[in-house]
Amino acid sequence: MGYDLPSRPRRNRKNAGVRALVRETALHTGDLIQPFFVHGGTADEPVESMPGCVRWTLDGLVQEAGEVHALGVPAVVLFPAIPEALKTSDAAECFNPDGLVPRAIKALKAAHPTLQVITDVALDPYNADGHDGIVRKSDAGVEILNDETVDVLCRQALCHARAGADIVAPSDMMDGRVGAIRDALDEAAHEGVSIMSYTAKYASAYYGPFRGALESAPKEGDKKTYQMDPANKREAVRELLADEEEGADIVMVKPAGPYLDVIAELREATTLPIAAYQVSGEYLMIKSASAAGWLDEAAVVMESLVGIKRAGADMILTYFARDVARRLAG
Numbered sequence: 166m167g168y169d170l171p172s173r174p175r176r177n178r179k180n181a182g183v184r185a186l187v188r189e190t191a192l193h194t195g196d197l198i199q200p201f202f203v204h205g206g207t208a209d210e211p212v213e214s215m216p217g218c219v220r221w222t223l224d225g226l227v228q229e230a231g232e233v234h235a236l237g238v239p240a241v242v243l244f245p246a247i248p249e250a251l252k253t254s255d256a257a258e259c260f261n262p263d264g265l266v267p268r269a270i271k272a273l274k275a276a277h278p279t280l281q282v283i284t285d286v287a288l289d290p291y292n293a294d295g296h297d298g299i300v301r302k303s304d305a306g307v308e309i310l311n312d313e314t315v316d317v318l319c320r321q322a323l324c325h326a327r328a329g330a331d332i333v334a335p336s337d338m339m340d341g342r343v344g345a346i347r348d349a350l351d352e353a354a355h356e357g358v359s360i361m362s363y364t365a366k367y368a369s370a371y372y373g374p375f376r377g378a379l380e381s382a383p384k385e386g387d388k389k390t391y392q393m394d395p396a397n398k399r400e401a402v403r404e405l406l407a408d409e410e411e412g413a414d415i416v417m418v419k420p421a422g423p424y425l426d427v428i429a430e431l432r433e434a435t436t437l438p439i440a441a442y443q444v445s446g447e448y449l450m451i452k453s454a455s456a457a458g459w460l461d462e463a464a465v466v467m468e469s470l471v472g473i474k475r476a477g478a479d480m481i482l483t484y485f486a487r488d489v490a491r492r493l494a495g
């Protein structure tokens with residue numbers, strides 16, 4: 166009876182035990198990085214543009230990070246909401262040693278010494294213009310100055326290192342910033358501080374809800390002269406080679422889901438660990454469809470993250486980190 170089929174792939178799917186044995190990709194709590202929004206106010210506030218996310222006070226942040234860490238999540242990344250009054254065209258608040266991020270780093274490291282604290286290095290939360298770099302305006306529009314920006318990024322990274330950051334993550338896409346930051350850290354005896362470079366960060370519409378969370382959208386122009394064109398993949402390898410040469414410890418692809426081919430390409434091209442950022446728009450697509458009853462949130466979240474790992478990512482920044490850690494803990 167039946168066909169003569171010596172190869173029957175379904176045999177390897179016949180029950181949960183066999184499926185576990187042949188499973189090629191596993192998502193671990195240790196792969197996850199939880200992004201946190203933080204503000205200087207006195208109450209934790211829901212982020213309207215990102216249901217389920219919170220702008221934490223320092224106390225709220227320390228408490229929440231402790232819970233996430235206790236679930237096994239090794240690292241968090243901080244994004245500050247800076248009051249409009251502190252935003253200037255030189256973004257000087259970004260290297261204020263008494264600023265929100267240095268205070269948050271110190272509070273987190275004091276309470277949870279083994280938690281890896283990652284900080285975002287870019288000017289947009291501090292810049293009156295909302296751009297990641299220093300802006301020069303003219304009749305022709307806005308120009309984002311590269312080398313002037315890199316000088317400020319070095320001061321920002323040093324400020325974070327002095328406060329105790331374990332990893333600094335330049336997300337600005339200026340040329341040469343990884344090497345300049347590495348030099349600045351090393352000269353100040355912070356050679357132990359790692360650099361997670363946003364290596365292939367695309368000029369993506371998927372960042373919209375995040376900019377709402379921090380009120381950090383550019384006031385004029387867009388980010389296309391520094392963030393990458395979504396149409397390009399070879400250029401991601403070019404950025405990778407530069408970051409490797411300049412001393413990056415971890416390279417990142419962002420967004421994650423729509424750029425799985427880029428993750429796979431970089432996986433082939435480097436021995437460095439690869440991070441992928443499941444960004445705010447990816448989060449919201451799953452959240453909103455689930456809220457409408459159209460998707461099974463828990464299942465889709467797991468599938469989206471396994472897909473990102475299967476493509477070649479070693480670690481994932483995701484707003485779902487806490488939920489997933491809880492699920493993996495059983």
Ligand code: PBG
Nearest residue numbers: 287289336371372375444445446
């Ligand atoms: C800013 C920064 C952005 C994100 C992380 N760091 C936004 C941007 O580049 O405009 C986006 C994260 C997300 O959408 O979840 N340097």
